[in-house]
Amino acid sequence: MGRLFRWFSRPIIAVQDSEKAHSRSLLMLRFASSNPMFRWVLRLLYKPKKSLKIHCFGLDYDHPFGLAAGMDKKAEALRGWESIGLAFSEIGGVTMHEQGGNPKPRMFRHGADRALVNRMGFNNPGSEKIVTTLEKAGKQNIPVWANLGKSKITPLEEARFDYSTSLKRMWPFVDVFVVNVSSPNTPGLRDLQHGDHLTGILDSCIEVNQQCADLYGKTRKPILIKVAPDLSDEELEAIVDAAIQSQIDGIVATNTTLSRPNKEHPVYIEQGGCSGLPLKDRSTDMIRHIYAYTEGQLPIVGVGGIMNADDAWEKITAGASLLQAYAGFVFEGPSLTKSIVHGLHKKLRDSEFESIDEAIGAYHR
Numbered sequence: 001m002g003r004l005f006r007w008f009s010r011p012i013i014a015v016q017d018s019e020k021a022h023s024r025s026l027l028m029l030r031f032a033s034s035n036p037m038f039r040w041v042l043r044l045l046y047k048p049k050k051s052l053k054i055h056c057f058g059l060d061y062d063h064p065f066g067l068a069a070g071m072d073k074k075a076e077a078l079r080g081w082e083s084i085g086l087a088f089s090e091i092g093g094v095t096m097h098e099q100g101g102n103p104k105p106r107m108f109r110h111g112a113d114r115a116l117v118n119r120m121g122f123n124n125p126g127s128e129k130i131v132t133t134l135e136k137a138g139k140q141n142i143p144v145w146a147n148l149g150k151s152k153i154t155p156l157e158e159a160r161f162d163y164s165t166s167l168k169r170m171w172p173f174v175d176v177f178v179v180n181v182s183s184p185n186t187p188g189l190r191d192l193q194h195g196d197h198l199t200g201i202l203d204s205c206i207e208v209n210q211q212c213a214d215l216y217g218k219t220r221k222p223i224l225i226k227v228a229p230d231l232s233d234e235e236l237e238a239i240v241d242a243a244i245q246s247q248i249d250g251i252v253a254t255n256t257t258l259s260r261p262n263k264e265h266p267v268y269i270e271q272g273g274c275s276g277l278p279l280k281d282r283s284t285d286m287i288r289h290i291y292a293y294t295e296g297q298l299p300i301v302g303v304g305g306i307m308n309a310d311d312a313w314e315k316i317t318a319g320a321s322l323l324q325a326y327a328g329f330v331f332e333g334p335s336l337t338k339s340i341v342h343g344l345h346k347k348l349r350d351s352e353f354e355s356i357d358e359a360i361g362a363y364h365r
């Protein structure tokens with residue numbers, strides 16, 4: 001199926017506008033996963049035949065590989081992600097207010113480099129509407145994570161309220177929350193990664209989380225923070241300290257980067273965040289740094305440029321407990337999950353480790 005995608009679908013997608021191609025693919029997946037028979041076909045084609053069980057953030061996962069934020073901003077293809085074999089999906093970024101995002105075009109593809117540049121700007125229906133969608137979709141078979149962003153109209157000083165309101169609204173329907181203060185496409189958002197802004201947001205989310213847990217008579221949900229790859233080591237360590245201080249459950253590393261491998265291709269001249277292969281090494285370095293700095297005490301979700309099982313293994317041994325991808329699906333197609341999980345299975349068999357758990361952070365030992 002991977003070959004079918006490479007020979008047939010990829011050339012068709014390559015000539016389409018990036019955002020239109022994305023919307024069409026999502027619509028197709030949504031349609032295909034709306035019917036039990038089609039879901040069965042999707043599972044047959046794309047679901048990995050092997051599992052690599054892992055327990056993280058109090059939840060069980062079939063394997064460590066999930067969907068990164070930004071792909072399903074409206075939570076419209078929830079059943080599709082499970083059908084094509086992902087172990088978890090992250091919806092959003094979701095903001096408190098509905099917003100259209102930046103003017104189009106705002107998403108660009110560099111096929112030869114397997115790179116994307118985007119400046120979407122959190123286009124999403126807002127957390128109130130997302131709740132209706134999640135309610136209608138019902139209980140999912142895989143954990144559903146939500147990426148929390150800040151509405152453009154909300155001043156930075158009131159950001160904590162924006163994040164915690166979305167968290168409160170979605171609480172009954174979401175298993176894990178990711179506080180995203182690292183998207184480069186909302187003015188000033190990355191300033192929220194530092195100092196009082198950050199602790200204010202984290203503390204407010206933790207407080208609302210506890211209130212919801214008490215209200216629904218359940219345990220509190222894991223809250224993670226997603227960081228930018230453009231931070232210095234000192235800035236990253238300050239964020240990790242703040243996260244530990246606020247009793248945050250984990251770190252997602254990383255979001256897209258403002259840096260470019262070169263300025264020669266028109267895609268790299270576009271404003272926005274770059275992801276895919278050019279981000280891979282920087283994201284892995286950050287995972288290594290966080291793992292070493294925390295001595296493996298804070299679970300890390302590795303994301304950035306994962307295109308195959310080698311990339312996935314590198315991030316696990318660097319210290320990631322779970323993995324996500326966005327660009328990989330654009331360039332490798334829906335069979336990416338199967339090829340990664342089967343490849344990781346083989347890597348594990350050829351290694352001295354008994355389980356994925358043992359391989360996490362092996363680079364450091």
Ligand SMILES: Cc1cc2nc3c(=O)[nH]c(=O)nc-3n(C[C@H](O)[C@H](O)[C@H](O)COP(=O)(O)O)c2cc1C
Nearest residue numbers: 068069070092093118255275276304305325326327
């Ligand atoms: C079009 C697009 C939209 C994205 N939207 C979000 C978002 O809303 N929130 C977020 O935290 N990350 C967002 N991301 C970043 C991805 O979740 C991921 O961190 C990044 O793309 C690196 O992974 P990759 O190299 O596998 O694409 C977006 C990425 C792309 C390409």
